[in-house]
Each structure stands twice: as C-alpha cells, then as structure tokens.
Amino acid sequence: MLLSSIEIAPTALVPPFNWSELYGNNHPVELELGCGKGMFLKEAARLNPGVNYLGIERAGRYYRQAVTRLTRTGLTNIRFMQADALDVMDRWIPPQSIQTIHVYFPDPWPKKRHHKRHIIRPELLALAARSLVDNGEFRVATDHGVYGAAIRNVFSECAPLFASLPWQEDSPDRLPTNYALKWQRVGRTSWWARFQRRPGEPGRTRLA
Numbered sequence: 001m002l003l004s005s006i007e008i009a010p011t012a013l014v015p016p017f018n019w020s021e022l023y024g025n026n027h028p029v030e031l032e033l034g035c036g037k038g039m040f041l042k043e044a045a046r047l048n049p050g051v052n053y054l055g056i057e058r059a060g061r062y063y064r065q066a067v068t069r070l071t072r073t074g075l076t077n078i079r080f081m082q083a084d085a086l087d088v089m090d091r092w093i094p095p096q097s098i099q100t101i102h103v104y105f106p107d108p109w110p111k112k113r114h115h116k117r118h119i120i121r122p123e124l125l126a127l128a129a130r131s132l133v134d135n136g137e138f139r140v141a142t143d144h145g146v147y148g149a150a151i152r153n154v155f156s157e158c159a160p161l162f163a164s165l166p167w168q169e170d171s172p173d174r175l176p177t178n179y180a181l182k183w184q185r186v187g188r189t190s191w192w193a194r195f196q197r198r199p200g201e202p203g204r205t206r207l208a
Contacts, residue, residue: 004067004071005071006067006070006071006075006078006079006080007067007079007080007081008022008054008079008080008081010081010083015091015092016091016092016093016094017092017093017094017097018094019052019094019097022052022079023052023077023079025052027050027051027052027077028050028051028052028099029051029052029053029054029097029098029099030044030051030052030053030054030098030099030100030101030102031053031054031056031093031098031100031101031102031131032053032054032055032056032101032102032103032104033056033085033088033089033101033102033103033106033119034056034057034058034085034103034104034106034107034119035055035056035057035062035066035080036057036062036066036104036105036177037062037065037066037069038055038065038066038067038069038070038080039069039177040102040104040175040177041053041055041066041070041078042069042070042073042075043175044175045070045073045075045077045078046073046075047175048077049077050077051077051099052077052078052079053077053078053079054078054079054080054081055070055078055079055080055081056080056081056082056083056085056088057080057082058082058083058084058085060082063080063082066080067080085119085124086119086123086124086127089124089127089128089131090127093127093130093131094131095130095131096130096131096132096133096134097131097133098131098132098133098136099132099133099136099137100132100136100137100138100139101128101131101132101136101137101138101139102139102140103119103120103138103139103140103141104139104140104141104177105141105142105143105177105190106118106119106120106140106142106147107119118147118150120140120150120151120154121154122154122157122158125138125154125155125158125161125162126158126161128197129158129161129162129197132197133197134197134198134199134200135196135197135199136196136197137165137194137195137196137197138162138194138195138196138197139167139192139193139194139195140192140193140195141177141190141191141192141193142190142191143189143190143191148191151193152193155193155195160198161197161198162195162196162197162198163195163196163198164193164194164195164196165194165195165196166194167192167193167194169192174192
C-alpha cells in the first residue's frame with residue numbers, strides 16, 4: 001500500500017526524528033498520542049498553520065480514518081505514524097523538542113487487572129519531561145472519573161517534573177474530539193487538565 005504524503009513510514013527513517021527535515025521548516029512541534037480519527041488534529045492544524053503536528057495511533061482502523069480525513073484537507077503541517085505511543089516517545093522524539101503533548105480520552109482500562117495498560121503512568125511522564133521544552137505542556141482529558149483520579153495521582157507523584165495549570169471550560173484551545181462531542185451529547189462529564197513542564201528537571205533518558 002502506498003503511503004499518503006502525511007504518513008511516516010518507520011522503516012524509511014532512523015530514529016530520532018529530525019523535525020526540520022520531516023516538515024521542511026523549524027516551527028514548534030506538538031504531539032498527540034492516540035489521535036483516534038483525527039478530529040482534534042484537523043482543527044488544531046487548521047487554526048495554527050505555524051505549528052507542526054504529529055499524530056500517533058496504534059489501532060489500524062482509526063489510523064486509516066485519520067489519515068483519510070486529514071489528507072483531504074490539504075493541510076501541510078501534520079504528519080501521522082502508526083506506532084506504539086511509548087515506543088515513539090522512547091526512541092523517536094528528540095530531547096526538549098516538543099511544545100505540547102496531547103492525550104485525549106485514552107482507554108481507561110477500568111478493570112483493576114488491566115490498570116498496568118494505562119497510558120498515563122510514570123514511565124510516560126518521565127519520557128514526556130525529557131521530550132518537552134522548558135515550560136512546555138502536557139494536556140489530557142478523560143470521561144472516566146476513576147481514571148481521572150488516577151491521572152491526577154500520577155501527576156502528583158511527578159510533581160518535581162510538572163506543575164498543574166488552570167484550563168477554563170470555554171478556553172479556545174480546548175478543541176473538539178470525537179469522544180468529547182459524543183459524551184457531551186449524552187450529558188456525560190469530561191475532565192480536562194493542563195500540566196506545565198518545570199524547567200531544569202531532567203526526565204528519563206530511555207525506558208529500562
């Protein structure tokens with residue numbers, strides 16, 4: 001299968017990414033882990049042409065839908081990669097090169113025996129701290145109350161690396177996602193949070 005112009009073939013590159021070669025410019029880079037069908041990235045890339053966006057999605061069905069949706073827009077500041085999020089963070093993202101990391105409505109894995117599969121865990125936040133520029137941001141949303149509490153606990157454990165920031169409900173940078181709109185229609189509450197990368201504290205260099 002031929003790749004579209006916005007897809008990254010991992011076998012064609014050697015990690016880590018070289019952002020200027022990948023996008024043809026030196027604009028800031030933002031990353032969405034688990035981009036689903038690409039609604040957030042479509043709006044963000046359209047509203048912010050001076051920012052480069054990279055979407056990571058592991059599930060093949062959602063990945064193809066996102067690529068199809070964004071290819072039709074003609075936007076040139078977006079790329080997609082089908083891969084595991086932690087592997088991308090570990091091997092592909094250069095240190096202190098990301099402006100913002102977005103994780104919206106990740107799978108809550110509600111059964112206790114599956115909690116080890118949560119994407120928001122200390123290993124990810126250590127890699128995020130390494131990848132983000134000083135004062136860069138990690139933004140997250142979930143509709144699952146128990147998982148929201150777990151996420152808050154993980155960030156509290158990583159307080160030397162991240163500080164909580166306010167994020168008003170009517171803030172223009174709270175852009176829609178498929179899940180956000182779905183839960184809004186049925187009256188389900190969502191929890192949104194911003195965390196700022198504290199300057200000076202190093203994150204984990206590589207996963208063990």
